[in-house]
Every structure is written in structure tokens, then in C-alpha cells.
Amino acid sequence: MENKKLCLALFSGSVDKLTAAGVILGGAAAEDMDVEIYVLLQAAFAFKKENAMVNDRVAEITDKKDDFLASLKRLETPHWTEAFKTAKEMTNVKIHICGFAGKVWHGFKLDDFIDLADDICGIGEYMTSAEEADINLFI
Amino acid sequence: MTQEELTTLTVDKSVDARGTSCPGPLLAAKKAIGQIAKGQIMEVLSADEGTRRDIPKWCAKKGFEYLGTVEESGFFKIFLKK
Numbered sequence: 001m002e003n004k005k006l007c008l009a010l011f012s013g014s015v016d017k018l019t020a021a022g023v024i025l026g027g028a029a030a031e032d033m034d035v036e037i038y039v040l041l042q043a044a045f046a047f048k049k050e051n052a053m054v055n056d057r058v059a060e061i062t063d064k065k066d067d068f069l070a071s072l073k074r075l076e077t078p079h080w081t082e083a084f085k086t087a088k089e090m091t092n093v094k095i096h097i098c099g100f101a102g103k104v105w106h107g108f109k110l111d112d113f114i115d116l117a118d119d120i121c122g123i124g125e126y127m128t129s130a131e132e133a134d135i136n137l138f139i
Numbered sequence: 140m141t142q143e144e145l146t147t148l149t150v151d152k153s154v155d156a157r158g159t160s161c162p163g164p165l166l167a168a169k170k171a172i173g174q175i176a177k178g179q180i181m182e183v184l185s186a187d188e189g190t191r192r193d194i195p196k197w198c199a200k201k202g203f204e205y206l207g208t209v210e211e212s213g214f215f216k217i218f219l220k221k
Contacts, residue, residue: 026162
């Protein structure tokens with residue numbers, strides 16, 4: 001039986017939303033789903049090598065950022081990059097950096113981004129994946 | 140299975156995922172299920188309330204048999220057969 005497909009348009013570059021994406025990827029990995037992730041605008045900032053581990057921005061309930069980050073630590077929540085890596089090890093996950101988004105953040109080649117990224121692509125590829133997916137998410 | 144049957148069940152594999160939050164226990168179960176043979180029994184120890192609901196649904200999707208859950212002090216023992 002063919003694996004179900006998840007297409008994730010990842011727009012946010014904030015730790016809270018990236019962590020949520022990591023949790024969802026864990027669920028997809030448990031179910032052997034094929035996952036295509038398209039890293040758009042602000043997410044491309046978070047995927048830059050120099051930003052991934054030091055970026056601690058949050059998108060929601062920003063006045064509780066310190067509580068949120070402390071809770072992640074207390075609960076021993078893996079960093080979002082680790083959650084993405086685990087999902088890649090357990091199921092078929094491809095991570096595509098939007099070429100335009102990369103340029104916005106001065107990332108012009110694949111090597112400018114963390115090793116999780118598989119390639120740099122255009123929006124046409126995203127549209128095809130979105131059409132073919134069983135589940136589409138925009139985070 | 141009844142609670143009494145579950146508590147006396149001999150398991151072939153035990154996965155202790157009490158130190159992790161969702162989706163940690165589910166991923167631990169996914170990793171471990173490949174280490175047992177069809178027909179063998181695995182228990183997943185989890186302190187995560189959501190996992191108690193996730194594992195039965197995961198079993199149904201993946202073709203495993205969910206046997207039941209025993210609530211211990213501060214955690215759950217979730218039993219399944221591959």
C-alpha cells in the first residue's frame with residue numbers, strides 16, 4: 001500500500017511554530033507518511049546555519065516567551081532541528097528551501113542552510129506536491 | 140483483555156518512554172516494533188496522557204492489536220501485539 005503524503009508549507013521562523021511542526025512530523029513519521037516540507041520566507045531565516053540553534057523568537061503569546069522556553073527545557077523537548085532529524089531518520093522526509101526565501105535572507109546555495117535541507121526549489125514544485133498530498137498544512 | 144490479564148501478561152519487549160512527551164512515546168514504540176516478531180507482545184510505558192489515546196489509534200492504522208492499558212502510579216502501561 002502506498003504511503004500517505006503530507007505536504008507542509010513552513011512559513012514561520014519562530015521556535016514555537018517550528019516546535020509544533022516537529023511534533024506533527026513525529027506523528028507523520030510514526031505513520032510512515034511521505035513528507036514534503038517547503039521552507040518559505042521566515043522559515044528560511046531559521047534554517048540558515050548561523051540562525052538555527054540561536055534563534056529563540058516566538059510568534060504567539062510573546063509576553064510568556066521565557067515561560068515557554070523554560071517549559072520546553074523542563075520537558076526535555078528536543079530542539080526542533082532534532083525533531084526534524086528524527087523524522088527524517090524514520091520516514092521519507094524531504095526539505096526544500098524556497099529559492100526566493102533563501103535570497104531574502106542572503107542564502108544563495110544549499111550549503112548556506114542546515115544539513116536537514118535537501119535542495120533549493122521553486123514554487124512550481126510546491127504546487128505539485130500540494131496537489132498530490134493527502135494532507136496539506138501551512139504553519 | 141481484562142486489567143487482571145494485562146497485569147499478568149508476559150511481554151517480549153518493554154519500551155520505557157516515561158521521560159518523553161508527545162510524540163516521544165509514539166516514536167519510541169515505532170522504533171521498537173521493528174525489534175519484535177509478528178505475534179509478540181510489547182508494552183509501552185508512558186507518563187504522557189495523549190499517548191494513551193495515540194497508541195490504540197496507531198495500532199489500528201498499522202495493523203497491530205491493541206490489548207489494553209493499565210494505569211500505574213504516574214504512568215501508563217500500554218500493551219499491544221504485533
